[in-house]
Amino acid sequence: xxxxxxxxxxxxxILDPQGKTVQHALESLGFQRIRExxxxxxxxxxxxxxxxxxxxxxxxxxxxxxxxxxxVIEDYTFELITTNEPRxxx
Amino acid sequence: xxxxxxxxPGSNCDHDCFHVxxxxxxxxxxxxxHKEDNLKDFDVVILPGGFSYGDxxxxxxxxxxxxxxxxxxxxxxxxxMVFGICNGFQILCEAGLLPGALMRNRSRRFACKLVHLxxxxxxxxxxxxxxxxxxxxxxxxxxxxxxxxxxxxxGELNQNRQILFRYSEADGSITESANPxxxxxxxxGIINKTxxxxxxxxxxxxxxxxILNSADGAKIFASLIRWSTAGVAA
Numbered sequence: 001x002x003x004x005x006x007x008x009x010x011x012x013x014i015l016d017p018q019g020k021t022v023q024h025a026l027e028s029l030g031f032q033r034i035r036e037x038x039x040x041x042x043x044x045x046x047x048x049x050x051x052x053x054x055x056x057x058x059x060x061x062x063x064x065x066x067x068x069x070x071x072v073i074e075d076y077t078f079e080l081i082t083t084n085e086p087r088x089x090x
Numbered sequence: 091x092x093x094x095x096x097x098x099p100g101s102n103c104d105h106d107c108f109h110v111x112x113x114x115x116x117x118x119x120x121x122x123x124h125k126e127d128n129l130k131d132f133d134v135v136i137l138p139g140g141f142s143y144g145d146x147x148x149x150x151x152x153x154x155x156x157x158x159x160x161x162x163x164x165x166x167x168x169x170x171m172v173f174g175i176c177n178g179f180q181i182l183c184e185a186g187l188l189p190g191a192l193m194r195n196r197s198r199r200f201a202c203k204l205v206h207l208x209x210x211x212x213x214x215x216x217x218x219x220x221x222x223x224x225x226x227x228x229x230x231x232x233x234x235x236x237x238x239x240x241x242x243x244x245g246e247l248n249q250n251r252q253i254l255f256r257y258s259e260a261d262g263s264i265t266e267s268a269n270p271x272x273x274x275x276x277x278x279g280i281i282n283k284t285x286x287x288x289x290x291x292x293x294x295x296x297x298x299x300x301i302l303n304s305a306d307g308a309k310i311f312a313s314l315i316r317w318s319t320a321g322v323a324a
Contacts (some may be wrong), residue, residue: 015272018198021198066146067155068147070148070184072237072240073193
């Protein structure tokens, strides 16, 4: 079974106020040596058993381009992980 | 002249738009459910404010794939007038009918207040009852209103006079302190190149009658009606 882990981040240069706020919070807790905090999203897609890695990759790219990322402001990367999940007991 | 007000799951300003058109301007107006796929009966289609599909993923990202949006894209491509307010503006950007994107306010807070808008271009179907440089008072109510576009797109918007409204001071000066959400170049509303698709974050639908603190919003609707009946600024 293939699992796609998709990471969606704001493009470089786009202000991330949420990241800035978290960075300030970390600074106030003593984490002074962090140069920048950027926030993003993790989206996980679990494919059906008959979907191989190549097909999963094609579908993941299509999903990112069509819906999951907005190319005006966001970049995406992903990793594909093959898992051997035991079937759930019925 | 017939107006359609699209209703997505989570729209909450559909009734405001309907009310202004029906009861303030005595226009022919109907709600259009998001499953509708035909807009042939309408002259103007309005995408109202709200939180369509709970703003999940990104504001407007799910709504743009509603069945009605295919019809809205066709309608716009054939020259039909499309007007997006607040969430409607976000949906139009997601659908690619307007350039750029709307992002989380720089303050990270929901902003709900009256703002001043400087009219930058009155040579459009949506602003022909305004003066250039006129300052309108219209409320905003959004958390994702920061208008972003890359430098090339911003250059094009300026060059083609596609920026209709900027957040301003009461005297019309464009300042950082007048910018309620961090929008680039204080942009509050834009129009597409062909002049038939307009989106704005402020809510003219919430201020079209004197009893509501400001009636400035009425000018946008009056412009549309004037344009269609007199062919002004087509």
